[in-house]
Every structure is written in structure tokens, then in C-alpha cells.
Amino acid sequence: MSELTFEQMLDESFKTIHAGEVVEGTVIDVKPEEIILNIGYKSDGILTRNEYTNEPNVDLTTVAKVNDTMEVKVLKVNDGEGQVLLTYKRLAADRGNKRIEEAYNNREVLKAKVVQVLDGGLSVVVDEVRIFIPASLVSDTYEKDLTKYADQEIEFVISEYNPKRRRYIGDRKQLLLEKKAEMQKKLFETIKVGDTVEGTVKNVTDFGAFIDLGGCDGLLHISEMSWGRVENPKKVFKVGEVVKVLIKEISGEKIALSLKFEDKNPWKGAADKYSVGSVVTGRVARMTDFGAFIELEPGIDALLHVSQISKEHIDKPSDVLKTGEEVTAKVVDFNEADKKISLSIKALLAPEPEETAEDADVVSVDIEAVIAKESAEEEAQK
Numbered sequence: 001m002s003e004l005t006f007e008q009m010l011d012e013s014f015k016t017i018h019a020g021e022v023v024e025g026t027v028i029d030v031k032p033e034e035i036i037l038n039i040g041y042k043s044d045g046i047l048t049r050n051e052y053t054n055e056p057n058v059d060l061t062t063v064a065k066v067n068d069t070m071e072v073k074v075l076k077v078n079d080g081e082g083q084v085l086l087t088y089k090r091l092a093a094d095r096g097n098k099r100i101e102e103a104y105n106n107r108e109v110l111k112a113k114v115v116q117v118l119d120g121g122l123s124v125v126v127d128e129v130r131i132f133i134p135a136s137l138v139s140d141t142y143e144k145d146l147t148k149y150a151d152q153e154i155e156f157v158i159s160e161y162n163p164k165r166r167r168y169i170g171d172r173k174q175l176l177l178e179k180k181a182e183m184q185k186k187l188f189e190t191i192k193v194g195d196t197v198e199g200t201v202k203n204v205t206d207f208g209a210f211i212d213l214g215g216c217d218g219l220l221h222i223s224e225m226s227w228g229r230v231e232n233p234k235k236v237f238k239v240g241e242v243v244k245v246l247i248k249e250i251s252g253e254k255i256a257l258s259l260k261f262e263d264k265n266p267w268k269g270a271a272d273k274y275s276v277g278s279v280v281t282g283r284v285a286r287m288t289d290f291g292a293f294i295e296l297e298p299g300i301d302a303l304l305h306v307s308q309i310s311k312e313h314i315d316k317p318s319d320v321l322k323t324g325e326e327v328t329a330k331v332v333d334f335n336e337a338d339k340k341i342s343l344s345i346k347a348l349l350a351p352e353p354e355e356t357a358e359d360a361d362v363v364s365v366d367i368e369a370v371i372a373k374e375s376a377e378e379e380a381q382k
Helices: 007-010 089-106 171-190 369-381
Strands: 022-031 034-038 045-048 068-074 084-087 110-118 121-126 128-134 152-164 169-170 195-204 208-212 218-223 242-251 254-258 279-286 291-297 300-305 326-335 339-346
Touching: 034 339, 045 068, 084 089, 089 121, 089 128, 089 152, 121 152, 128 152, 152 171, 169 171, 218 242, 279 300, 291 326, 300 326
Parallel strands: 045 084, 128 169, 218 254, 300 339
Antiparallel strands: 022 034, 022 068, 034 045, 068 084, 110 121, 110 152, 121 128, 152 169, 195 208, 195 242, 208 218, 242 254, 279 291, 279 326, 291 300, 326 339
């Protein structure tokens, strides 16, 4: 029986390793681009930056130090130069796959940082497993620009798990919808018509503004934005602005809002300010063929009928008045119940000697009837 050489005995003193095996090693040297580990084998193991992580340009001296221990996977027992090639990221990926599978089966909520913003969605990494979140599953509303999510930590669930194709799909939208449903339920349990609540302007359109009340959006229609007239909501509200609004109506999941708080109602005290015989000054807000509407203050318009503009015959108000012009007139009719006020410039003028009492009479006009007729005519012209 032949005796073993020193080299053979030395080789037998080391353990045997195979490609694919998981081993534990001790860090004996660290360079920016590689880590050297003692793995109890006759050759040390080499862990390169590319096999440590998928993250680019990582300085390995910042993640490991001498005497640290770590588990790695053997890639090659001999790289041709007698060195053992190791991988950490593939071992992490194997374990990550198991982690993602469990999260998928248990519908676990995961949290990770967005590492890349793509044209079609977001990319996140969980335990070295890259997960793609399509743009359609990022939010519960359409978002054209996803760059705001760069480097942000987000929560999501795994909606598709296919390790054979390395296809892992995340879904953030699901969580947002569930949270919104919970908030909506709580909101409707606590609010009622007449309540004053605080909300955030979410969107502004030509016809109104949508206010996020926390779980549900309410509509603040242009007609409810002020006791006065609002021409363009976009000039009044900005997205993100916080406002206090009144719950006007609740119909199913629809909430109608208003800024017409009763304590700000301009018609309170109007009977004294605009009693018959009072002389008032206002601004021409708009004109029709039959008369001009004079804004006495925001929320209170009075009608100056064409027959009451002058003693002389006038075909239409626009012949002598301009929108925005200031006029002074006399209140000749006040109806608080119907919120109607009629004015007359003619009543301020001294009567001509030959003018009879009948000629001097003023005209009282049903403002609502006139407005209704005007609206009908405008619809017919469309």
C-alpha cells in the first residue's frame, strides 16, 4: 500500500464542494469589485460584484468587511485558474423566489423601493427578485407621468407569479382601491347633509370642482361656488388646495357640495338695503334684449327693464349700456320671497311737464319668468 503524498493528505483535509452547493464562508479580503472568502476548501472563493448584486457600480467595501460570514452558492469549483467562483445574488434570488411565492399564495403586502421607472410601469426588487408593476396597476387613477415614484418605497401585492418565465407582476392599485373602499365606508357613516367638512381639490373643470373628502369625491358645481356669479372655476380653485365645504346632498355614492353657507347669504338684510324707493348703485353683469341685469353685490342681481333705462325709446339695453358699467337706479319693486328686485333709472329722472301719471308708471317684471324665457330661447338656438 502506497503512502499518500503531502499534497494528497492536504487535499483530503479540505472538504469536497460541488457546483450549485450552498456554503458558508468567512471574508478574508474585500476590494471594491470583489470579495475573497475562506470556504474551507483548498482554494479560496471569489465573489465578484456582478455576482453579489444586480445593482450597478456597488462598492463592495461598503457592504462587507474582513471576518464577516456569509452564505454563498458555488458557481464553478475551478474557473481554470484554480479559483472557486461564488455567487450571492443567485442564492438570494433562489430564496427570493420562495419568498415571492409565499407572498403570492398568502396575498402578503410587500414593500420595496422603486429602482427603475419604465415607459410601461415601475420596477422594484425584493430579495434580488425583480418585480414589474404595470402602469395600469400603479394607481387607481390614470397617471401619465410615473417619474414621481422614482426611489420611493411603495406597497403592493403579487398578482402574477411565473418563475419559469421569470415573470413576477406586482399590483399597487388593488391596495389603493381597498383602502379607498374602507375610507368611503367610514366617510358615509360619519357625514350627513348640512355638515361642514374639509377636503382637497382633486380636479377642476369648466362646470365645477371635484373635492376629495377622504374616500370619496364630492362635486362642487359652478352654481354652488359662490352666492355671486363664477365665470371660470379654474380661476377660483387650484388642484391641491384645501377647502371647507357644505354637504348639500347625498345620493347613493354621489355627494353634492356647496360654498353657499347660510350665514353668508347676501339676501339676509336685503329687505332693508334694497327697500322700494332706495337709490342703489350696481354693475351691469349681463344684458338681454329685454333688459340688463345689475349686480348690486355678489349673489344679488336686479333687473333693469329696457323700458326703465330712459324716457326715450330704446330698442335694446346694449344700445346705451356696456357690460361692467356702473349705473345708479331706483328700487321700484322688491320681492324677498322670490328674490326679485326691479330697478328704474327712469324713475330718477324729473317727469316732463306733459307727462301723465300713467306715463310715469314703472314696469315690474317677473325676473324668474324672464330668465326662464331667455334660457329657452338660448337652448332653441343651439
